[in-house]
Amino acid sequence: MKKLTSYIFVFVMLSVTGNSQNMKAYLSYSIFNTPTDEPYIETYLTIDGNSIGYQRLDDGNYQGSINVQMLFKIGDSIVNYAKYELSGPILKDTLARKGNFIDVQRHSLPNGEYNVEITLEDKNSDQTEKSSFGEFTIDFPKDNMTFSDIELLSSYKETNEAGLLEKNGYELTPYIFNYYPQSESKLSFYVELYNSNTELGDDAFLLTSYIRPFETDIKLDLYIHHKRVNPEQVVVILSSFDISELPSGNYLLVVEARSRTNKLLTSKEIYFQRYNPSVKSDLNLMALNTTNTFVEKIGNRDTLEQYIKYISPISTDIERAYADNQLETATEEELRRYFLYFWVERDKLHPETAWDDYLLRVKQANKNFKSVSLEGYQTDRGRVYLQYGQPNVISEQYFEPAAYPYEIWHYYQLGDQRDKKFVYYTHDLVTNDFQLIHSNAVGELSNYRWETIIYRRTWDPNSIDDAIIPSTWGSKATQTYKQPW
Numbered sequence: 128m129k130k131l132t133s134y135i136f137v138f139v140m141l142s143v144t145g146n147s148q149n150m151k152a153y154l155s156y157s158i159f160n161t162p163t164d165e166p167y168i169e170t171y172l173t174i175d176g177n178s179i180g181y182q183r184l185d186d187g188n189y190q191g192s193i194n195v196q197m198l199f200k201i202g203d204s205i206v207n208y209a210k211y212e213l214s215g216p217i218l219k220d221t222l223a224r225k226g227n228f229i230d231v232q233r234h235s236l237p238n239g240e241y242n243v244e245i246t247l248e249d250k251n252s253d254q255t256e257k258s259s260f261g262e263f264t265i266d267f268p269k270d271n272m273t274f275s276d277i278e279l280l281s282s283y284k285e286t287n288e289a290g291l292l293e294k295n296g297y298e299l300t301p302y303i304f305n306y307y308p309q310s311e312s313k314l315s316f317y318v319e320l321y322n323s324n325t326e327l328g329d330d331a332f333l334l335t336s337y338i339r340p341f342e343t344d345i346k347l348d349l350y351i352h353h354k355r356v357n358p359e360q361v362v363v364i365l366s367s368f369d370i371s372e373l374p375s376g377n378y379l380l381v382v383e384a385r386s387r388t389n390k391l392l393t394s395k396e397i398y399f400q401r402y403n404p405s406v407k408s409d410l411n412l413m414a415l416n417t418t419n420t421f422v423e424k425i426g427n428r429d430t431l432e433q434y435i436k437y438i439s440p441i442s443t444d445i446e447r448a449y450a451d452n453q454l455e456t457a458t459e460e461e462l463r464r465y466f467l468y469f470w471v472e473r474d475k476l477h478p479e480t481a482w483d484d485y486l487l488r489v490k491q492a493n494k495n496f497k498s499v500s501l502e503g504y505q506t507d508r509g510r511v512y513l514q515y516g517q518p519n520v521i522s523e524q525y526f527e528p529a530a531y532p533y534e535i536w537h538y539y540q541l542g543d544q545r546d547k548k549f550v551y552y553t554h555d556l557v558t559n560d561f562q563l564i565h566s567n568a569v570g571e572l573s574n575y576r577w578e579t580i581i582y583r584r585t586w587d588p589n590s591i592d593d594a595i596i597p598s599t600w601g602s603k604a605t606q607t608y609k610q611p612w
Contacts, residue, residue, distance in 0.1 A: 176225030
Protein backbone atom coordinates (compact mmCIF):
# COMPACT_ATOMS: atom_id res chain seq x y z
CA MET A 128 0.00 0.00 0.00
CA LYS A 129 1.70 3.21 -1.07
CA LYS A 130 0.83 6.58 0.43
CA LEU A 131 1.96 10.16 -0.04
CA THR A 132 3.31 10.00 3.50
CA SER A 133 5.24 7.17 5.16
CA TYR A 134 3.69 3.73 5.06
CA ILE A 135 4.44 0.05 4.79
CA PHE A 136 4.67 -1.42 1.30
CA VAL A 137 2.41 -4.41 1.13
CA PHE A 138 3.51 -6.03 -2.09
CA VAL A 139 1.66 -4.90 -5.26
CA MET A 140 -0.44 -2.20 -3.69
CA LEU A 141 -0.65 1.54 -4.13
CA SER A 142 -2.54 4.01 -2.01
CA VAL A 143 -3.33 7.65 -2.43
CA THR A 144 -4.26 9.70 0.61
CA GLY A 145 -5.20 13.28 0.03
CA ASN A 146 -6.27 16.14 2.26
CA SER A 147 -9.65 16.56 0.60
CA GLN A 148 -11.88 15.59 3.51
CA ASN A 149 -9.15 13.07 4.28
CA MET A 150 -9.89 11.30 0.98
CA LYS A 151 -8.60 7.75 1.12
CA ALA A 152 -8.16 5.55 -1.93
CA TYR A 153 -6.30 2.29 -2.46
CA LEU A 154 -5.11 0.74 -5.69
CA SER A 155 -4.00 -2.85 -5.94
CA TYR A 156 -3.35 -4.69 -9.17
CA SER A 157 -2.63 -8.07 -10.71
CA ILE A 158 -0.88 -8.81 -13.99
CA PHE A 159 -2.18 -11.47 -16.38
CA ASN A 160 -1.49 -12.76 -19.87
CA THR A 161 -3.79 -14.01 -22.64
CA PRO A 162 -3.53 -17.09 -24.90
CA THR A 163 -2.45 -14.73 -27.68
CA ASP A 164 0.36 -13.22 -25.57
CA GLU A 165 -1.31 -9.87 -24.94
CA PRO A 166 -0.53 -9.06 -21.29
CA TYR A 167 -2.73 -6.75 -19.27
CA ILE A 168 -2.83 -5.22 -15.84
CA GLU A 169 -6.05 -5.47 -13.87
CA THR A 170 -6.47 -2.59 -11.42
CA TYR A 171 -8.69 -2.57 -8.35
CA LEU A 172 -9.35 0.96 -7.13
CA THR A 173 -11.16 1.24 -3.81
CA ILE A 174 -12.52 4.51 -2.47
CA ASP A 175 -13.39 4.96 1.20
CA GLY A 176 -16.94 6.27 0.99
CA ASN A 177 -16.57 8.13 4.30
CA SER A 178 -13.65 10.19 3.00
CA ILE A 179 -15.20 11.98 0.01
CA GLY A 180 -17.77 14.69 -0.64
CA TYR A 181 -21.32 14.08 -1.86
CA GLN A 182 -23.64 15.94 -4.22
CA ARG A 183 -27.40 16.12 -3.80
CA LEU A 184 -29.18 14.66 -6.85
CA ASP A 185 -32.43 15.86 -8.40
CA ASP A 186 -34.35 13.03 -6.72
CA GLY A 187 -33.09 14.01 -3.26
CA ASN A 188 -30.49 11.25 -2.95
CA TYR A 189 -26.72 11.77 -2.74
CA GLN A 190 -23.73 10.50 -4.73
CA GLY A 191 -19.97 10.95 -4.64
CA SER A 192 -17.82 11.14 -7.77
CA ILE A 193 -14.08 10.97 -8.38
CA ASN A 194 -12.18 11.92 -11.52
CA VAL A 195 -9.55 9.24 -12.11
CA GLN A 196 -6.51 9.35 -14.35
CA MET A 197 -3.97 6.53 -14.68
CA LEU A 198 -0.78 6.84 -16.71
CA PHE A 199 1.39 3.83 -17.53
CA LYS A 200 4.89 4.83 -18.61
CA ILE A 201 8.11 3.20 -19.73
CA GLY A 202 10.68 5.87 -19.02
CA ASP A 203 9.11 9.13 -20.16
CA SER A 204 6.87 7.49 -22.78
CA ILE A 205 3.18 6.93 -22.05
CA VAL A 206 2.27 3.41 -23.17
CA ASN A 207 -1.36 3.41 -22.04
CA TYR A 208 -3.66 5.61 -20.00
CA ALA A 209 -7.19 5.81 -18.65
CA LYS A 210 -9.23 8.88 -17.74
CA TYR A 211 -12.75 8.51 -16.41
CA GLU A 212 -15.28 9.53 -13.79
CA LEU A 213 -15.93 7.04 -11.02
CA SER A 214 -19.33 7.42 -9.33
CA GLY A 215 -20.11 5.85 -6.00
CA PRO A 216 -23.37 4.22 -4.90
CA ILE A 217 -26.48 6.38 -4.50
CA LEU A 218 -27.26 7.15 -0.84
CA LYS A 219 -30.39 8.39 0.85
CA ASP A 220 -28.61 9.88 3.87
CA THR A 221 -25.08 11.27 3.97
CA LEU A 222 -25.01 11.09 7.78
CA ALA A 223 -25.07 7.28 7.71
CA ARG A 224 -21.80 5.42 7.50
CA LYS A 225 -20.77 4.86 3.91
CA GLY A 226 -19.03 1.73 2.73
CA ASN A 227 -16.12 1.39 0.34
CA PHE A 228 -16.79 1.12 -3.37
CA ILE A 229 -14.52 -0.56 -5.90
CA ASP A 230 -13.71 -0.03 -9.56
CA VAL A 231 -12.07 -2.72 -11.72
CA GLN A 232 -10.29 -1.86 -14.98
CA ARG A 233 -8.10 -3.78 -17.43
CA HIS A 234 -5.31 -2.12 -19.37
CA SER A 235 -3.38 -3.81 -22.17
CA LEU A 236 0.40 -3.42 -21.79
CA PRO A 237 3.35 -5.18 -23.47
CA ASN A 238 6.30 -6.60 -21.53
CA GLY A 239 8.38 -3.91 -19.87
CA GLU A 240 9.31 -2.03 -16.72
CA TYR A 241 6.63 0.51 -15.87
CA ASN A 242 5.92 3.51 -13.72
CA VAL A 243 2.26 4.11 -12.92
CA GLU A 244 0.90 7.49 -11.89
CA ILE A 245 -2.62 7.76 -10.51
CA THR A 246 -4.33 11.11 -10.03
CA LEU A 247 -7.61 11.48 -8.16
CA GLU A 248 -9.87 14.51 -7.90
CA ASP A 249 -12.94 14.66 -5.68
CA LYS A 250 -15.56 16.39 -7.84
CA ASN A 251 -17.48 17.53 -4.77
CA SER A 252 -14.58 19.24 -3.04
CA ASP A 253 -12.58 22.41 -3.69
CA GLN A 254 -9.30 20.72 -2.75
CA THR A 255 -6.60 20.13 -5.36
CA GLU A 256 -6.18 16.78 -7.04
CA LYS A 257 -3.86 14.22 -5.46
CA SER A 258 -1.30 11.97 -7.13
CA SER A 259 0.81 8.97 -6.24
CA PHE A 260 3.20 6.68 -8.06
CA GLY A 261 4.29 3.07 -8.28
CA GLU A 262 6.50 0.66 -10.19
CA PHE A 263 5.89 -2.77 -11.66
CA THR A 264 7.29 -5.12 -14.30
CA ILE A 265 5.49 -7.22 -16.91
CA ASP A 266 7.55 -10.18 -18.07
CA PHE A 267 5.84 -13.08 -19.85
CA PRO A 268 8.47 -14.87 -22.00
CA LYS A 269 6.85 -16.37 -25.09
CA ASP A 270 6.21 -20.14 -24.82
CA ASN A 271 7.77 -20.37 -21.33
CA MET A 272 5.86 -21.58 -18.27
CA THR A 273 5.00 -18.58 -16.11
CA PHE A 274 2.42 -17.69 -13.50
CA SER A 275 0.27 -14.59 -13.52
CA ASP A 276 0.20 -12.51 -10.38
CA ILE A 277 -1.66 -14.03 -7.46
CA GLU A 278 -4.97 -12.24 -7.01
CA LEU A 279 -6.26 -12.28 -3.45
CA LEU A 280 -10.04 -12.67 -3.26
CA SER A 281 -12.74 -11.71 -0.81
CA SER A 282 -15.17 -14.08 -2.56
CA TYR A 283 -15.72 -16.05 -5.76
CA LYS A 284 -18.50 -17.96 -7.48
CA GLU A 285 -19.19 -19.63 -10.80
CA THR A 286 -20.85 -17.46 -13.44
CA ASN A 287 -21.95 -17.58 -17.08
CA GLU A 288 -22.07 -13.83 -17.43
CA ALA A 289 -19.21 -11.82 -18.89
CA GLY A 290 -17.94 -8.82 -16.95
CA LEU A 291 -14.88 -7.16 -15.46
CA LEU A 292 -15.04 -9.44 -12.42
CA GLU A 293 -15.31 -12.57 -14.57
CA LYS A 294 -12.36 -14.77 -15.49
CA ASN A 295 -12.53 -18.33 -16.81
CA GLY A 296 -16.09 -18.90 -15.67
CA TYR A 297 -15.77 -17.36 -12.20
CA GLU A 298 -16.86 -14.06 -10.75
CA LEU A 299 -13.90 -12.94 -8.64
CA THR A 300 -14.27 -10.20 -6.06
CA PRO A 301 -10.78 -8.93 -5.19
CA TYR A 302 -9.50 -8.58 -1.65
CA ILE A 303 -7.82 -5.20 -1.92
CA PHE A 304 -5.50 -5.38 1.09
CA ASN A 305 -2.87 -7.94 1.98
CA TYR A 306 -3.61 -7.50 5.68
CA TYR A 307 -5.83 -10.14 7.28
CA PRO A 308 -7.27 -9.10 10.66
CA GLN A 309 -8.62 -11.54 13.20
CA SER A 310 -12.10 -11.21 11.71
CA GLU A 311 -10.93 -12.82 8.45
CA SER A 312 -10.81 -16.61 8.66
CA LYS A 313 -10.19 -17.50 5.03
CA LEU A 314 -7.51 -16.60 2.49
CA SER A 315 -8.76 -17.18 -1.07
CA PHE A 316 -6.76 -16.61 -4.23
CA TYR A 317 -6.75 -16.95 -8.00
CA VAL A 318 -3.76 -17.43 -10.29
CA GLU A 319 -3.15 -18.58 -13.87
CA LEU A 320 -0.31 -20.72 -15.23
CA TYR A 321 0.62 -20.26 -18.88
CA ASN A 322 2.24 -22.50 -21.52
CA SER A 323 2.60 -25.72 -19.52
CA ASN A 324 1.54 -27.66 -22.63
CA THR A 325 4.25 -25.98 -24.70
CA GLU A 326 6.98 -26.81 -22.21
CA LEU A 327 5.85 -30.25 -20.99
CA GLY A 328 3.80 -31.70 -23.82
CA ASP A 329 1.54 -34.37 -22.33
CA ASP A 330 3.52 -34.93 -19.10
CA ALA A 331 1.44 -34.29 -15.99
CA PHE A 332 2.97 -32.10 -13.30
CA LEU A 333 2.38 -31.08 -9.70
CA LEU A 334 0.88 -27.79 -8.59
CA THR A 335 1.60 -26.85 -5.00
CA SER A 336 0.36 -23.89 -3.00
CA TYR A 337 1.51 -23.20 0.54
CA ILE A 338 2.02 -20.57 3.21
CA ARG A 339 5.43 -19.91 4.74
CA PRO A 340 6.84 -17.28 7.12
CA PHE A 341 8.20 -14.28 5.24
CA GLU A 342 11.51 -14.46 7.08
CA THR A 343 12.28 -18.18 6.60
CA ASP A 344 11.83 -20.62 3.73
CA ILE A 345 9.93 -23.21 5.77
CA LYS A 346 6.56 -24.55 4.60
CA LEU A 347 3.88 -24.62 7.27
CA ASP A 348 2.58 -28.19 7.40
CA LEU A 349 -1.05 -27.18 7.98
CA TYR A 350 -1.09 -24.90 4.95
CA ILE A 351 -0.02 -26.97 1.94
CA HIS A 352 -2.14 -28.00 -1.05
CA HIS A 353 -0.98 -30.43 -3.77
CA LYS A 354 -2.71 -31.16 -7.06
CA ARG A 355 -1.69 -33.29 -10.05
CA VAL A 356 -2.44 -31.39 -13.26
CA ASN A 357 -2.39 -32.10 -16.98
CA PRO A 358 -0.71 -29.45 -19.15
CA GLU A 359 -2.88 -26.84 -20.88
CA GLN A 360 -2.32 -23.48 -22.48
CA VAL A 361 -3.86 -21.84 -19.40
CA VAL A 362 -4.20 -23.70 -16.09
CA VAL A 363 -6.43 -21.97 -13.54
CA ILE A 364 -5.75 -22.26 -9.81
CA LEU A 365 -8.60 -21.16 -7.54
CA SER A 366 -8.19 -22.16 -3.93
CA SER A 367 -8.54 -21.17 -0.26
CA PHE A 368 -6.80 -21.70 3.06
CA ASP A 369 -8.51 -21.67 6.43
CA ILE A 370 -6.35 -19.18 8.37
CA SER A 371 -8.43 -19.06 11.55
CA GLU A 372 -5.54 -20.73 13.44
CA LEU A 373 -2.71 -18.93 11.63
CA PRO A 374 -0.79 -16.85 14.22
CA SER A 375 0.00 -13.19 13.76
CA GLY A 376 2.99 -12.58 11.53
CA ASN A 377 4.35 -11.81 8.07
CA TYR A 378 3.88 -14.53 5.48
CA LEU A 379 4.24 -15.48 1.84
CA LEU A 380 1.60 -17.35 -0.13
CA VAL A 381 3.52 -19.38 -2.72
CA VAL A 382 2.42 -21.34 -5.78
CA GLU A 383 4.83 -23.73 -7.52
CA ALA A 384 4.80 -25.96 -10.57
CA ARG A 385 7.10 -29.00 -10.35
CA SER A 386 7.86 -31.81 -12.77
CA ARG A 387 7.34 -35.49 -12.00
CA THR A 388 10.99 -35.58 -10.88
CA ASN A 389 10.30 -32.71 -8.43
CA LYS A 390 12.20 -30.15 -10.50
CA LEU A 391 10.92 -26.63 -9.87
CA LEU A 392 9.56 -25.30 -13.16
CA THR A 393 8.23 -21.91 -12.08
CA SER A 394 6.78 -20.21 -9.02
CA LYS A 395 5.00 -17.10 -7.79
CA GLU A 396 4.51 -15.58 -4.36
CA ILE A 397 2.65 -12.77 -2.64
CA TYR A 398 3.27 -11.17 0.72
CA PHE A 399 0.56 -10.78 3.36
CA GLN A 400 0.24 -9.92 7.03
CA ARG A 401 -1.88 -11.73 9.60
CA TYR A 402 -3.10 -10.28 12.88
CA ASN A 403 -4.57 -13.02 15.05
CA PRO A 404 -3.74 -12.35 18.72
CA SER A 405 -6.06 -15.06 20.05
CA VAL A 406 -3.82 -17.78 18.55
CA LYS A 407 -0.61 -18.51 20.41
CA SER A 408 2.15 -20.33 18.59
CA ASP A 409 3.86 -23.27 20.26
CA LEU A 410 7.54 -23.35 19.36
CA ASN A 411 7.79 -26.87 20.77
CA LEU A 412 11.06 -26.31 22.59
CA MET A 413 10.73 -28.96 25.28
CA ALA A 414 11.81 -31.76 22.94
CA LEU A 415 15.20 -30.12 22.34
CA ASN A 416 18.27 -31.26 24.23
CA THR A 417 21.12 -28.76 24.29
CA THR A 418 23.66 -31.19 25.76
CA ASN A 419 26.76 -31.57 23.58
CA THR A 420 25.58 -28.86 21.17
CA PHE A 421 27.24 -25.56 20.31
CA VAL A 422 24.69 -23.77 22.51
CA GLU A 423 26.18 -25.46 25.57
CA LYS A 424 29.42 -23.58 24.91
CA ILE A 425 27.81 -20.17 25.39
CA GLY A 426 29.37 -19.05 28.65
CA ASN A 427 26.72 -17.18 30.65
CA ARG A 428 23.19 -15.80 30.59
CA ASP A 429 24.25 -12.26 29.69
CA THR A 430 26.02 -13.50 26.55
CA LEU A 431 23.08 -15.74 25.68
CA GLU A 432 20.62 -12.87 26.02
CA GLN A 433 22.81 -10.68 23.83
CA TYR A 434 22.99 -13.39 21.16
CA ILE A 435 19.20 -13.72 21.19
CA LYS A 436 18.94 -9.96 20.67
CA TYR A 437 21.38 -10.28 17.76
CA ILE A 438 19.05 -12.64 15.89
CA SER A 439 16.03 -10.33 16.15
CA PRO A 440 16.60 -8.79 12.66
CA ILE A 441 16.18 -12.20 10.99
CA SER A 442 13.51 -13.60 13.31
CA THR A 443 9.89 -14.19 12.40
CA ASP A 444 7.25 -12.19 14.25
CA ILE A 445 6.39 -15.29 16.28
CA GLU A 446 10.01 -15.86 17.26
CA ARG A 447 10.54 -12.21 18.06
CA ALA A 448 7.45 -12.10 20.27
CA TYR A 449 8.58 -15.23 22.09
CA ALA A 450 12.04 -13.84 22.70
CA ASP A 451 10.72 -10.48 23.89
CA ASN A 452 8.39 -12.20 26.34
CA GLN A 453 10.88 -14.76 27.60
CA LEU A 454 14.16 -12.86 27.97
CA GLU A 455 13.29 -11.61 31.44
CA THR A 456 11.39 -14.62 32.81
CA ALA A 457 12.70 -17.80 31.13
CA THR A 458 15.35 -19.95 32.73
CA GLU A 459 18.78 -20.06 31.17
CA GLU A 460 18.10 -23.59 29.88
CA GLU A 461 14.86 -22.42 28.23
CA LEU A 462 16.77 -19.65 26.49
CA ARG A 463 19.39 -22.15 25.33
CA ARG A 464 16.64 -24.36 23.90
CA TYR A 465 15.16 -21.42 22.07
CA PHE A 466 18.52 -20.41 20.60
CA LEU A 467 19.16 -23.97 19.44
CA TYR A 468 15.64 -24.21 18.00
CA PHE A 469 16.21 -21.00 16.04
CA TRP A 470 19.33 -22.24 14.27
CA VAL A 471 18.13 -25.80 13.72
CA GLU A 472 15.11 -24.29 11.94
CA ARG A 473 17.48 -22.44 9.61
CA ASP A 474 19.98 -25.24 9.01
CA LYS A 475 19.17 -28.68 10.37
CA LEU A 476 22.51 -30.17 9.30
CA HIS A 477 24.87 -27.35 10.28
CA PRO A 478 23.21 -25.03 12.81
CA GLU A 479 26.50 -24.05 14.45
CA THR A 480 28.05 -23.03 11.14
CA ALA A 481 24.96 -20.98 10.31
CA TRP A 482 25.26 -19.18 13.65
CA ASP A 483 29.01 -18.59 13.30
CA ASP A 484 28.53 -17.08 9.84
CA TYR A 485 25.74 -14.87 11.07
CA LEU A 486 27.73 -13.70 14.11
CA LEU A 487 30.51 -12.49 11.78
CA ARG A 488 27.91 -10.43 9.91
CA VAL A 489 26.59 -8.98 13.18
CA LYS A 490 30.10 -7.88 14.13
CA GLN A 491 30.47 -6.27 10.71
CA ALA A 492 27.12 -4.51 11.10
CA ASN A 493 28.08 -3.26 14.57
CA LYS A 494 31.32 -1.88 13.16
CA ASN A 495 29.88 -0.20 10.05
CA PHE A 496 26.45 0.99 11.10
CA LYS A 497 26.69 1.91 14.80
CA SER A 498 24.97 5.20 15.60
CA VAL A 499 25.19 7.43 18.65
CA SER A 500 22.35 5.63 20.40
CA LEU A 501 22.12 2.20 18.73
CA GLU A 502 24.35 -0.78 18.06
CA GLY A 503 24.83 -1.46 14.37
CA TYR A 504 22.54 -4.50 14.27
CA GLN A 505 19.69 -2.36 15.70
CA THR A 506 19.86 0.32 12.98
CA ASP A 507 17.93 0.28 9.72
CA ARG A 508 21.05 -0.30 7.63
CA GLY A 509 22.22 -3.01 10.00
CA ARG A 510 18.88 -4.80 9.90
CA VAL A 511 18.77 -4.76 6.09
CA TYR A 512 22.38 -5.93 5.87
CA LEU A 513 21.72 -8.83 8.25
CA GLN A 514 18.45 -9.79 6.60
CA TYR A 515 19.51 -9.55 2.96
CA GLY A 516 23.29 -9.54 2.93
CA GLN A 517 25.76 -7.16 1.32
CA PRO A 518 24.20 -5.03 -1.45
CA ASN A 519 25.78 -5.14 -4.89
CA VAL A 520 26.10 -1.36 -4.98
CA ILE A 521 26.11 1.30 -2.24
CA SER A 522 25.83 4.87 -3.51
CA GLU A 523 26.88 7.33 -0.78
CA GLN A 524 25.67 10.88 -1.38
CA TYR A 525 26.74 12.91 1.63
CA PHE A 526 27.45 16.37 0.23
CA GLU A 527 24.71 17.34 -2.22
CA PRO A 528 24.15 21.07 -1.68
CA ALA A 529 20.35 20.86 -1.35
CA ALA A 530 19.97 17.46 0.28
CA TYR A 531 20.45 15.73 3.59
CA PRO A 532 23.13 13.02 3.46
CA TYR A 533 21.67 9.84 1.96
CA GLU A 534 22.61 6.38 0.74
CA ILE A 535 21.00 4.17 -1.90
CA TRP A 536 21.61 0.43 -1.71
CA HIS A 537 21.03 -1.68 -4.79
CA TYR A 538 20.49 -5.45 -4.77
CA TYR A 539 20.49 -7.08 -8.19
CA GLN A 540 18.62 -10.07 -6.77
CA LEU A 541 16.75 -10.68 -3.49
CA GLY A 542 15.39 -14.21 -3.69
CA ASP A 543 12.78 -14.06 -6.45
CA GLN A 544 12.90 -10.25 -6.52
CA ARG A 545 15.09 -8.36 -8.96
CA ASP A 546 16.50 -4.84 -8.97
CA LYS A 547 15.61 -3.90 -5.38
CA LYS A 548 16.72 -0.68 -3.75
CA PHE A 549 16.83 0.84 -0.27
CA VAL A 550 17.07 4.58 0.41
CA TYR A 551 18.38 5.91 3.74
CA TYR A 552 18.95 9.44 4.97
CA THR A 553 20.27 11.23 8.06
CA HIS A 554 20.09 14.80 9.32
CA ASP A 555 23.82 14.78 9.98
CA LEU A 556 26.81 12.50 9.54
CA VAL A 557 27.95 12.87 13.15
CA THR A 558 25.21 10.62 14.52
CA ASN A 559 25.52 8.10 11.65
CA ASP A 560 21.80 7.47 12.22
CA PHE A 561 20.62 6.68 8.69
CA GLN A 562 16.88 5.94 8.57
CA LEU A 563 15.21 3.83 5.89
CA ILE A 564 12.71 6.02 4.02
CA HIS A 565 11.95 3.94 0.92
CA SER A 566 12.42 0.53 -0.65
CA ASN A 567 10.80 -1.25 -3.56
CA ALA A 568 11.37 -4.66 -1.93
CA VAL A 569 8.41 -6.72 -0.75
CA GLY A 570 7.41 -6.11 2.86
CA GLU A 571 9.59 -3.02 3.28
CA LEU A 572 8.80 0.62 4.03
CA SER A 573 7.86 2.26 0.74
CA ASN A 574 7.39 5.93 -0.07
CA TYR A 575 7.65 6.96 -3.70
CA ARG A 576 7.87 10.58 -2.52
CA TRP A 577 11.13 9.84 -0.69
CA GLU A 578 12.90 12.70 -2.49
CA THR A 579 10.70 15.19 -0.62
CA ILE A 580 12.24 13.97 2.65
CA ILE A 581 15.82 14.25 1.42
CA TYR A 582 15.37 17.76 0.03
CA ARG A 583 13.56 19.19 3.06
CA ARG A 584 16.96 20.44 4.11
CA THR A 585 16.52 23.41 1.74
CA TRP A 586 12.95 23.17 0.46
CA ASP A 587 9.42 23.13 1.89
CA PRO A 588 7.27 20.70 -0.14
CA ASN A 589 4.13 21.83 1.70
CA SER A 590 4.26 25.17 -0.08
CA ILE A 591 4.05 23.59 -3.53
CA ASP A 592 1.05 21.74 -4.94
CA ASP A 593 1.77 18.14 -5.96
CA ALA A 594 5.14 18.23 -4.20
CA ILE A 595 7.26 18.80 -7.32
CA ILE A 596 10.86 17.79 -6.64
CA PRO A 597 13.17 20.82 -7.02
CA SER A 598 15.79 20.87 -9.73
CA THR A 599 18.79 22.66 -8.28
CA TRP A 600 22.52 22.56 -8.85
CA GLY A 601 23.98 19.29 -7.64
CA SER A 602 20.59 17.53 -7.15
CA LYS A 603 20.88 13.97 -8.42
CA ALA A 604 18.87 11.74 -6.07
CA THR A 605 16.36 10.60 -8.69
CA GLN A 606 19.03 9.74 -11.24
CA THR A 607 21.14 7.98 -8.60
CA TYR A 608 18.12 5.89 -7.62
CA LYS A 609 17.60 4.84 -11.24
CA GLN A 610 21.29 4.03 -11.69
CA PRO A 611 23.14 3.65 -8.37
CA TRP A 612 26.92 3.72 -8.66
